[in-house]
């Protein structure tokens with residue numbers, strides 16, 4: 180296959196939907212366009228770019244697709260982000276499944292499958308995973324990008340500081356964490372790329388008046404965070420009820436509230452700054468270990484991707500149902516055509532993609 184000519188792109192000359200990634204640090208070959216293979220389903224009523232919420236993201240590698248699924252009946256709004264960390268594929272694949280398959284009967288579902296679109300464009304040399312994953316679907320074998328945790332250094336527009344400390348946080352982190360989207364909220368509309376992406380996502384959640392907002396992640400199987408729901412303290416009750424409901428479905432999730440001192444994280448800052456009830460969900464990814472070489476991130480016998488995506492969707496479904504129990508009728512949200520955990524375990528993920 181002929182390679183596209185090399186494009187120099189230290190600054191924002193790239194469009195998001197066709198992010199051109201440099202070869203440095205692994206990832207797609209220099210100059211090769213990275214197109215996300217996401218095929219909008221019949222439930223999608225509008226597609227836009229995140230830069231519509233923050234023009235400073237336009238034509239940068241941080242811009243990313245936003246899919247809107249609006250039901251015929253008005254109701255509440257739920258926002259779902261995958262790909263905050265580009266290597267945590269159960270989140271981006273759960274979001275992809277929503278875009279390709281979900282129908283909304285009432286209310287609105289807004290999905291951002293690749294929240295940090297720069298992070299998914301390359302492979303972290305410190306913790307390499309596969310560059311792509313392959314999934315057999317009814318339309319044939321499809322490929323989805325497996326990326327890295329943080330914004331690509333060349334995209335950030337600023338060198339890493341010696342240390343990164345969120346203004347409201349008591350914790351001082353490694354300087355590279357300045358490129359971690361989930362340490363950047365509420366962001367800065369005029370800051371480096373990661374700060375601008377965070378600011379744009381805050382504007383989306385606030386401007387669309389989200390009632391519920393989900394940030395879908397993964398952690399190493401031995402991590403404390405695996406199988407965890409993290410809830411903003413104001414909606415911890417909804418999280419506790421969801422843990423009980425999921426237990427009845429055979430899924431054991433843990434629950435913890437956002438930290439008061441470890442700041443910049445989605446569930447904390449979205450929930451504090453907007454009316455949204457904010458949640459982060461973590462499933463175990465066998466590739467997120469110290470020595471990930473050879474880890475099967477799709478078909479692992481204990482942690483298959485289908486099971487992890489099923490856990491994300493079941494958690495979303497449980498929390499939406501519990502939200503509806505307490506919401507006024509005009510604020511309820513009804514989603515349909517989503518596979519259950521049992522469906523995904525039986526049939527695999529590919530059957531539910533286009």
Ligand SMILES: [Zn+2]
Pocket residue numbers: 263264267396397
């Ligand atoms: Zn994560």
